[in-house]
Amino acid sequence: MERIEGLLEKFALSVQYPDVSGFELLELLDMRSKIAEQEYNLTEEERRKLEEADRCFLRNIRKIYTNIAQVANLVEVREKLGVSPSHWWWYLEELVGLEKAPA
Amino acid sequence: MLTPYERAEMVTALSAIQKRIRWKPNKGIRHLEKRKRMGHLPPHYSLEDYNKVISSIVKDGQNLAYLYEFAGERYYAVRGPFKDREWMVIFSREGIMETAFPPEEMEQYLERRGFMFVGRIKEVLKWSELKGSSKNSP
Numbered sequence: 001m002e003r004i005e006g007l008l009e010k011f012a013l014s015v016q017y018p019d020v021s022g023f024e025l026l027e028l029l030d031m032r033s034k035i036a037e038q039e040y041n042l043t044e045e046e047r048r049k050l051e052e053a054d055r056c057f058l059r060n061i062r063k064i065y066t067n068i069a070q071v072a073n074l075v076e077v078r079e080k081l082g083v084s085p086s087h088w089w090w091y092l093e094e095l096v097g098l099e100k101a102p103a
Numbered sequence: 104m105l106t107p108y109e110r111a112e113m114v115t116a117l118s119a120i121q122k123r124i125r126w127k128p129n130k131g132i133r134h135l136e137k138r139k140r141m142g143h144l145p146p147h148y149s150l151e152d153y154n155k156v157i158s159s160i161v162k163d164g165q166n167l168a169y170l171y172e173f174a175g176e177r178y179y180a181v182r183g184p185f186k187d188r189e190w191m192v193i194f195s196r197e198g199i200m201e202t203a204f205p206p207e208e209m210e211q212y213l214e215r216r217g218f219m220f221v222g223r224i225k226e227v228l229k230w231s232e233l234k235g236s237s238k239n240s241p
Binding site: 013021024027031080 | 202217
């Protein structure tokens with residue numbers, strides 16, 4: 001299993017590029033899931049870094065969703081991969097919907 | 104199993120990308136920036152250098168070609184080595200670049216995304232010589 005520091009570093013960098021192909025962005029979701037597997041092991045500093053990367057992910061969510069939707073159906077992908085409902089980053093279409101909802 | 108039309112389309116897409124690397128507007132430079140930040144390519148690389156890497160992968164007849172279908176669209180991919188990593192070059196049926204990057208774990212990436220293995224590039228390109236691979240309507 002890849003060490004959490006490396007994964008976290010890659011995730012934090014990748015999330016800054018929401019306008020790349022959906023084929024790459026799907027790997028970003030995989031990466032976030034791998035981090036989740038080791039989340040209990042994070043130091044305070046790593047946890048802060050992950051929170052910052054997650055905030056960046058959420059800021060870019062519309063672009064990420066648009067680019068992924070061009071090459072994959074997330075409902076089908078989640079079903080195929082057996083994604084856990086707790087892995088919120090796979091539910092982009094719902095998060096984008098929340099973004100539009102009135103306060 | 105690809106139909107004769109699909110085979111002809113794949114040959115056309117491969118031939119197009121072997122001839123010239125074309126990106127959607129502004130996409131090449133963004134992908135290049137990410138490659139450099141991720142350490143996949145040296146920091147001094149230009150888009151021309153990135154395109155040369157891609158060309159070297161799609162022109163190597165030994166490299167493996169894949170098909171990906173979604174919502175009636177077909178994308179093609181070539182998997183091949185560059186330096187110490189395995190890269191994926193993914194492009195449309197028109198031969199327009201989607202991306203070129205080294206997935207973290209190639210086999211897992213292909214399986215999770217649902218890419219279908221087709222054959223070696225040199226084998227695919229031979230289809231153009233076979234009877235029945237002409238471009239007819241699907």
